[in-house]
Amino acid sequence: MKPPDQQLTSAQVGSVLKMLALTTERELNCSECLQHVGEFAETRLASQPVDAVMASIEQHLALCPECREEFEALMTILQAGQ
Amino acid sequence: MTPTEINWPVALRATDSGEQAAAMRALRDVLHHGLRIALSSRGDVSEAHLEDFVQESLIRILDRLDQFQGRSKFTTWAQAIALNTAFTELRRKRWQDVSLDALLADGERLAEPGMMAEDVLGAQEDRQHLVAVLREAIEHELTPKQRAAILGELREMPFDQIVELLGTSRSAAYKMLHDARRALKQRLQAAGITGTDIQNAFNL
Structure with a gap:
């Protein structure tokens, strides 16, 4: 099967270019992000300042649309429980 | 007992099968409730899907109990795993x-005029220049597998699907993708393109 047969959109090309701009030498991977994202979500919900580990989660979420989608869903659940 | 009063790691490891079963039932309810909230707006998730996601999540959570460090609530940590389980499966079906x-x-077609939607090329010269540099860099700076990984990313393909396509481990695929992004970034920098240029050209 071919990849989705549609033209590349401005949003797609822009998001990859944005990813390149945000790329750093050392990054968390998705598994590391998953391990810490709960703590990051609770920190964000409590409007607390982020430490270095939490900042690296934030950077990964800016780069990774999948982890960001899951983080946003987690925030929805936590906010519903407040 | 409410979810906040349960000592989850202890209860889920309990040797008393009754206590462990009760904890499992309570966790199942917590995850089911959370996934229902998180996925309520999707039309492609049935009650049967929810049940499958919860079952799979419970197995993963029990496998990883030792990784819970107590830096968040247990239920938050577990919900993150459940969401990852559900979204990974939903993305896998699509790809x-x-x-x-x-x-x-698909990559070989990158240079074809019809490959980019009008809104990519538009009238902005700076945007056209950015896209041209990106195309050239993808074609010349990357290995075939790096190119496939970046093209997957460009097509918004889920990372797990990229891993499967490359036939490698998650960590090897992540390194491949990271190396590819670094190579492309260096090429953009060498062409004098900055993050601000990208943000301005694409209204990010």
Whole structure:
């Protein structure tokens, strides 16, 4: 099967270019992000300042649309429980 | 007992099968409730899907109990795993039939005029220049597998699907993708393109 047969959109090309701009030498991977994202979500919900580990989660979420989608869903659940 | 009063790691490891079963039931309810909230706006998730996601999540959570460090509430940590389980499966269904060859062929078409939607090329010269540099860098700076990984990313393919296509481990695929992004970034920098240029050209 071919990849989705549609033209590349401005949003797609822009998001990859944005990813390149945000790329750093050392990054968390998705598994590391998953391990810490709960703590990051609770920190964000409590409007607390982020430490270095939490900042690296934030950077990964800016780069990774999948982890960001899951983080946003987690925030929805936590906010519903407040 | 409410979810906040349960000592989850202890209860889920309890040797008393009754206590462990009760904890499992309570966790199942917590995850089911959370996934229902998180996925309520999707039309492609049935009650049967929810049940499957919860079952799979419970297995993963029990396998990883030792990794829970107590830096968040247990239920938050567990919900994150459940969401990852559910979204990974939903993404996999969408991309399951795409092959590596098809993705590489997609890359060969990058230079074709019809490949980019009008809104990419538009009238802005700076945007056209950015896209031209990106195309050239993808074609010349990357190995075939790096190119496939980046093209997958460009097509918004889930990372797990990229891993499967490349036939490698998650960590090897992540390194491949990271190396590819670094190579492309260096090429953009060498062409004098900055993050601000990208943000301005694409209204990010």
